[in-house]
Amino acid sequence: MSLFRRLSRADLTASLVVFLVALPLCVGVAVASGVPAELGIVTGIVGGLVAGVLPGSSLQVSGPAAGLTVLVYEAVHTYGPGALGVLVLAAGLVQIALGALRLGRWFRAVSAAVVQGMLAGIGLVLVSGQLYVMGDLAAPAGPGGKITGFAGLAGAAEPAALALGAGTVLVLVLWPRWRAAARILPAPLVAVALAATVTALFGLPVRRIEVRGLLDAVRPPDPGDFARLTEVGVVGTVLAFALIASAESLFSAAAVDRLHQGRRTDYDKELIAQGAGNTVCGVLGALPMTAVIVRSAANVRAGARTKASRVLHGAWLLLFAAVLPAALGLIPVAALAGLLVHAGCKLIPVRELGPLWREHRGEALVLAVTAVSIVATDLFKGVLVGLAVAIGKTAWDMSHVHVETEDGGAAGLTVRVIGNATFLRLPKLLDALEALPADRPVRLDLEGLRHVDLACAAALESWSERRGRFRTREAGVDQDAGSGAVAEAAVPEPVPVPGAASGEGRIATSRSTT
Numbered sequence: 001m002s003l004f005r006r007l008s009r010a011d012l013t014a015s016l017v018v019f020l021v022a023l024p025l026c027v028g029v030a031v032a033s034g035v036p037a038e039l040g041i042v043t044g045i046v047g048g049l050v051a052g053v054l055p056g057s058s059l060q061v062s063g064p065a066a067g068l069t070v071l072v073y074e075a076v077h078t079y080g081p082g083a084l085g086v087l088v089l090a091a092g093l094v095q096i097a098l099g100a101l102r103l104g105r106w107f108r109a110v111s112a113a114v115v116q117g118m119l120a121g122i123g124l125v126l127v128s129g130q131l132y133v134m135g136d137l138a139a140p141a142g143p144g145g146k147i148t149g150f151a152g153l154a155g156a157a158e159p160a161a162l163a164l165g166a167g168t169v170l171v172l173v174l175w176p177r178w179r180a181a182a183r184i185l186p187a188p189l190v191a192v193a194l195a196a197t198v199t200a201l202f203g204l205p206v207r208r209i210e211v212r213g214l215l216d217a218v219r220p221p222d223p224g225d226f227a228r229l230t231e232v233g234v235v236g237t238v239l240a241f242a243l244i245a246s247a248e249s250l251f252s253a254a255a256v257d258r259l260h261q262g263r264r265t266d267y268d269k270e271l272i273a274q275g276a277g278n279t280v281c282g283v284l285g286a287l288p289m290t291a292v293i294v295r296s297a298a299n300v301r302a303g304a305r306t307k308a309s310r311v312l313h314g315a316w317l318l319l320f321a322a323v324l325p326a327a328l329g330l331i332p333v334a335a336l337a338g339l340l341v342h343a344g345c346k347l348i349p350v351r352e353l354g355p356l357w358r359e360h361r362g363e364a365l366v367l368a369v370t371a372v373s374i375v376a377t378d379l380f381k382g383v384l385v386g387l388a389v390a391i392g393k394t395a396w397d398m399s400h401v402h403v404e405t406e407d408g409g410a411a412g413l414t415v416r417v418i419g420n421a422t423f424l425r426l427p428k429l430l431d432a433l434e435a436l437p438a439d440r441p442v443r444l445d446l447e448g449l450r451h452v453d454l455a456c457a458a459a460l461e462s463w464s465e466r467r468g469r470f471r472t473r474e475a476g477v478d479q480d481a482g483s484g485a486v487a488e489a490a491v492p493e494p495v496p497v498p499g500a501a502s503g504e505g506r507i508a509t510s511r512s513t514t
Contacts, residue, residue, distance in 0.1 A: 041320070
């Protein structure tokens with residue numbers, strides 16, 4: 001049965017809702033990325049007509065996303081607009097390769113704190129830059145310049161533009177509370193339409209979108225542009241495009257799956273679909289695409305049942321770009337900046353920070369370090385820093401080791417080492433062992449160790465030899481597993497502890513954690 005034979009009234013209605021949500025967002029992301037507004041619409045069209053028909057996720061909607069705005073803006077200003085198509089095309093091919101190698105599911109193994117930190121960092125950069133655009137000003141270069149420039153922002157900004165931007169944010173916040181109206185007209189469309197209407201009625205002296213036409217905006221890469229792929233910086237940007245777009249798409253797919261009861265996402269096929277879409281976007285010189293949770297959630301809530309709704313939303317975007325491109329020229333840039341300021345704020349998990357800090361301080365630290373690193377450097381380096389911190393945190397968490405000392409009276413002390421003995425906790429482990437009294441016999445029990453690395457094994461053996469002598473009751477101690485390893489150290493001669501294994505003769509127990 002073909003796609004459109006299954007088209008239902010619900011899918012048709014949902015496609016119109018998604019189109020109305022996607023239109024202002026496509027334009028806003030393009031303008032913020034430093035490229036013609038029409039290229040954002042081109043990416044939205046490809047997200048519907050190309051990625052939309054491919055298998056993977058049935059209800060997820062793709063298009064240009066705020067999450068890649070910062071990276072695209074940096075790439076355009078570093079390598080030029082002509083290189084954008086090559087970057088996106090190469091990133092799409094990388095995504096297809098990752099999907100073909102069945103690596104899509106592994107993106108779910110990325111630390112959630114790193115992903116949240118990445119989105120928070122993107123949100124902070126987006127807000128700090130677009131606040132200037134709301135006032136028809138050029139944003140200062142560098143994070144330091146943006147922060148210090150906030151003090152004089154209100155005095156230097158165009159009052160009418162600043163009012164339009166602030167009004168747009170206000171409408172975006174308040175309109176969804178009117179649920180009956182919000183089900184018919186999405187907040188982004190209402191906010192931008194009101195701003196355009198007010199600008200036209202009062203003839204406000206604010207910047208508006210420059211319209212070039214769809215065909216004039218499309219710029220396929222030249223053969224000479226492909227030579228840029230030999231540059232190390234370009235390769236790094238391609239990998240950043242591919243990995244960040246893939247992670248955002250697959251995390252979005254997981255979120256969308258929780259919103260409906262239909263078919264679950266095939267992550268590898270979805271990754272191939274996203275790669276195919278980005279390959280086509282690259283050929284057209286358009287923005288990179290990802291799956292977008294805002295549009296996807298609108299699609300599900302509007303009652304979509306099949307992928308026909310997302311394909312049709314691409315068709316509506318194409319129809320609009322072909323028939324009414326001049327309508328884009330009515331939109332004030334300040335309104336789109338307000339749209340992106342609101343989107344950037346929603347990327348910052350303000351409500352989740354408190355509970356996360358109380359329950360998982362290590363995860364909160366990873367989130368904060370990732371976000372701050374992105375703001376201070378760039379998106380790719382910030383994510384790498386976040387991943388490094390997350391890996392270090394995991395290694396630290398897995399290195400917990402406990403030392404339990406059991407006093408057997410005249411029989412001596414039984415010391416049990418439990419957990420994972422790694423070099424990260426070696427100093428505290430040795431401190432606990434060195435604190436044992438030197439004039440009493442000691443039995444060292446390593447049965448509770450799940451892992452012993454080489455550094456700890458050597459340190460334990462050295463400590464035991466200093467106490468007297470070191471021996472193993474079970475031959476062939478596995479330094480990696482530690483299972484069944486029992487050693488004894490005695491001063492001056494080992495004294496057996498009757499019933500030590502069963503706990504008989506226990507007098508007192510003390511525990512120290514390292």
